[in-house]
Amino acid sequence: xxxxxxxxxxxxxxxSTGAIYALIGIGFAIIYxxxxxxxxxxxxxxxxxxxxxxxYLNTLHLxxxxxILLAVASTTAAGLIFERLTIRPLKSPTPLALIIITIGGxxxxxxxxxxxxGKDTHALPAFSGSEPILIGSATxxxxxLWIFALTAVAITLNKxxxxxxxxxxxxxxxAVNRRAAGLVGIDVKKMVFFSFAxxxxxxxxxxxxxxxxxxxxxxxxxxxxxxGFCAAIIGGLSGGVGTVxxxxxxxxxxxxxxxxxxxxxxxxxxxxxxxxxxxLRPQGLFTKAQTERV
Amino acid sequence: MNRFRTIxxxxxxxxxxxxAYAGEPLRIGALFAVTGPASFxxxxxxxxxxxxxxxxxxxxxxxxxxxxxxxxxxxxxxxxAVQLATKLIKNDKVSVIIGPxxxxxxxxxxxxxxxxxxxxxxxxAGIKITDPVKKYVFKTPANDHVAAEKIFNxxxxxxxxxxxxxxxxxGFGASGREQLKDMAKKKGISVVADETYGPKxxxxxxxxxxxxxxxxxxxxxxxxxxxxxxxxxxxKQLGIKMPLYxxxxxxxxxxxxxxxxxxxxxxxxxxxKLAIYEKLKKGDHQFKLLKDYDQSYKKNxxxxxxxxxxxxxxxxxxxxxxxxxxxxxxxIRDGLEGIRKLVSISGIYNMSATDHNGLDLNAFEMVKISxxxxxxxx
Numbered sequence: 164x165x166x167x168x169x170x171x172x173x174x175x176x177x178x179s180t181g182a183i184y185a186l187i188g189i190g191f192a193i194i195y196x197x198x199x200x201x202x203x204x205x206x207x208x209x210x211x212x213x214x215x216x217x218x219y220l221n222t223l224h225l226x227x228x229x230x231i232l233l234a235v236a237s238t239t240a241a242g243l244i245f246e247r248l249t250i251r252p253l254k255s256p257t258p259l260a261l262i263i264i265t266i267g268g269x270x271x272x273x274x275x276x277x278x279x280x281g282k283d284t285h286a287l288p289a290f291s292g293s294e295p296i297l298i299g300s301a302t303x304x305x306x307x308l309w310i311f312a313l314t315a316v317a318i319t320l321n322k323x324x325x326x327x328x329x330x331x332x333x334x335x336x337x338a339v340n341r342r343a344a345g346l347v348g349i350d351v352k353k354m355v356f357f358s359f360a361x362x363x364x365x366x367x368x369x370x371x372x373x374x375x376x377x378x379x380x381x382x383x384x385x386x387x388x389x390x391g392f393c394a395a396i397i398g399g400l401s402g403g404v405g406t407v408x409x410x411x412x413x414x415x416x417x418x419x420x421x422x423x424x425x426x427x428x429x430x431x432x433x434x435x436x437x438x439x440x441x442x443l444r445p446q447g448l449f450t451k452a453q454t455e456r457v
Numbered sequence: 458m459n460r461f462r463t464i465x466x467x468x469x470x471x472x473x474x475x476x477a478y479a480g481e482p483l484r485i486g487a488l489f490a491v492t493g494p495a496s497f498x499x500x501x502x503x504x505x506x507x508x509x510x511x512x513x514x515x516x517x518x519x520x521x522x523x524x525x526x527x528x529x530x531x532x533x534x535x536x537x538a539v540q541l542a543t544k545l546i547k548n549d550k551v552s553v554i555i556g557p558x559x560x561x562x563x564x565x566x567x568x569x570x571x572x573x574x575x576x577x578x579x580x581x582a583g584i585k586i587t588d589p590v591k592k593y594v595f596k597t598p599a600n601d602h603v604a605a606e607k608i609f610n611x612x613x614x615x616x617x618x619x620x621x622x623x624x625x626x627x628g629f630g631a632s633g634r635e636q637l638k639d640m641a642k643k644k645g646i647s648v649v650a651d652e653t654y655g656p657k658x659x660x661x662x663x664x665x666x667x668x669x670x671x672x673x674x675x676x677x678x679x680x681x682x683x684x685x686x687x688x689x690x691x692x693k694q695l696g697i698k699m700p701l702y703x704x705x706x707x708x709x710x711x712x713x714x715x716x717x718x719x720x721x722x723x724x725x726x727x728x729x730k731l732a733i734y735e736k737l738k739k740g741d742h743q744f745k746l747l748k749d750y751d752q753s754y755k756k757n758x759x760x761x762x763x764x765x766x767x768x769x770x771x772x773x774x775x776x777x778x779x780x781x782x783x784x785x786x787x788x789i790r791d792g793l794e795g796i797r798k799l800v801s802i803s804g805i806y807n808m809s810a811t812d813h814n815g816l817d818l819n820a821f822e823m824v825k826i827s828x829x830x831x832x833x834x835x
Contacts, residue, residue: 180659
């Protein structure tokens with residue numbers, strides 16, 4: 164195998180893992196953009212999506228499309244219950260308190276899933292076969308195309324929603340200034356509720372669509388969540404193209420790093436990038452620095 | 458008063474007479490990582506041991522000794538394991554300890570067992586546990602290097618001379634990597650690629666692309682699920698034609714299920730006999746025991762028996778055997794060391810003063826996956 168062929172495969176592999184990170188990253192960005200909360204339980208919602216599908220598919224023996232729909236609905240319900248029970252009752256919702264709550268919540272969700280569903284890893288069948296597709300000298304799987312497609316649909320819908328609907332605009336207003344948004348008559352609590360609904364259903368979809376590749380178990384949420392978070396940070400927590408580019412960049416760098424430098428440093432590469440971006444460009448790679456106008 | 462004394466002494470004599478007849482109850486302590494990251498080891502170990510003790514007591518105990526079992530959960534934490542080991546010895550006054558489940562915990566507990574002179578039968582695989590030999594320390598799982606040797610012997614028979622390693626970066630993979638490199642040197646096989654992956658990684662195509670470029674004769678992957686299943690899928694995705702060897706760490710049907718029947722086709726691995734007992738040759742010494750264990754485990758816990766639970770089974774059988782020599786801790790220790798040709802789950806044990814593990818290459822069988830099932834590899 165020539166080096167150029169190898170590099171082609173690294174790039175393709177990187178892009179396909181990167182798309183997974185991007186899809187999960189968008190979930191982070193949506194909640195952040197309407198509430199300024201980093202929801203560290205996002206990874207667990209991704210896990211729940213996969214685990215619920217397995218439950219409906221293997222235990223209740225429902226057909227795959229129905230299992231997927233029910234799993235998305237169940238995860239969204241779980242996300243909303245989570246918001247109701249933990250975020251809303253808070254008296255003084257400082258960002259720090261909210262973030263700590265989401266971390267606690269993620270541990271709780273993981274624990275409950277482990278108690279009920281067990282510790283086993285499960286594999287979901289691929290949506291449309293697992294015959295590799297050749298791209299030049301590199302290969303990807305049909306499942307990767309599903310991920311690319313879903314990511315594209317997710318950012319398009321997201322963009323349309325936040326730019327052109329009243330609810331979307333109201334959610335953005337809440338992020339800019341909660342108090343002011345409340346003063347002009349926006350129901351802030353309802354908007355927070357909405358953002359949790361959107362991001363948990365998106366997280367669930369991400370979890371379901373990656374499960375045939377990565378498999379799923381009660382603890383997949385930690386690493387997927389962290390990588391998604393990295394992608395969102397690189398993209399400056401934008402709900403659109405920024406996070407997608409962030410995810411793809413992360414995936415490609417990891418894959419090139421593992422292939423050309425050493426696979427031992429694969430995760431280190433991701434987190435070094437995260438630290439560098441937080442130090443040097445906290446607003447993300449693809450956005451201009453915000454200036455406070457006085 | 459005198460009369461009272463007479464009655465009292467009579468009662469005491471009676472009690473002692475009865476207990477001497479029934480034998481002193483034997484207290485066995487167990488330290489398993491029932492919860493926490495190593496729970497996939499500790500849970501089947503605890504289940505197995507509790508099942509066996511219940512069965513033994515229902516039959517009136519071993520050699521007239523009722524068994525009293527005290528199990529503590531170490532959560533895979535070495536500090537906890539040491540505290541609980543001390544508690545087992547000082548408070549519960551156990552005569553022998555089974556466990557801990559992991560190598561790290563076992564290494565931490567060894568000094569306690571040696572100081573208090575209590576026999577310890579570890580259920581962890583690390584070679585350091587019994588090499589060098591410690592007077593009171595035994596272990597049931599075969600050493601990793603035995604599995605490695607089994608693979609290299611098979612490779613040599615197929616004239617494969619170079620190998621690419623892909624190991625997981627946890628305790629199991631790191632120890633396996635060392636043993637594989639050592640053993641490769643001894644067997645004259647060259648290691649042309651040495652890659653690793655994280656236990657939570659979801660895609661290994663990058664490492665495998667590099668391995669594909671290395672032109673090795675074969676790939677050895679060393680890890681526990683789900684990593685090796687992902688590796689198996691990625692190998693198919695990349696169209697790699699090199700034979701793929703997996704470790705004994707994935708010798709369960711779960712691995713085939715996760716990797717998918719088509720992807721796992723042709724994968725080779727050294728398996729403990731429990732996983733493949735249905736395929737063993739007629740007249741295999743272990744067959745009946747393996748079948749009984751698998752069936753009663755299924756009946757009690759509704760899931761397949763695992764190699765890991767087998768380690769606890771081995772420990773219990775060893776104690777049963779050792780009790781033939783007597784029930785004091787010294788007698789149990791000597792009894793353990795004197796075990797010869799003990800047919801058990803993980804293999805046939807032959808202990809000696811210089812070998813406190815007692816297993817050899819026969820503990821494993823090279824198997825090949827074909828149509829989603831095992832077959833003995835030739």
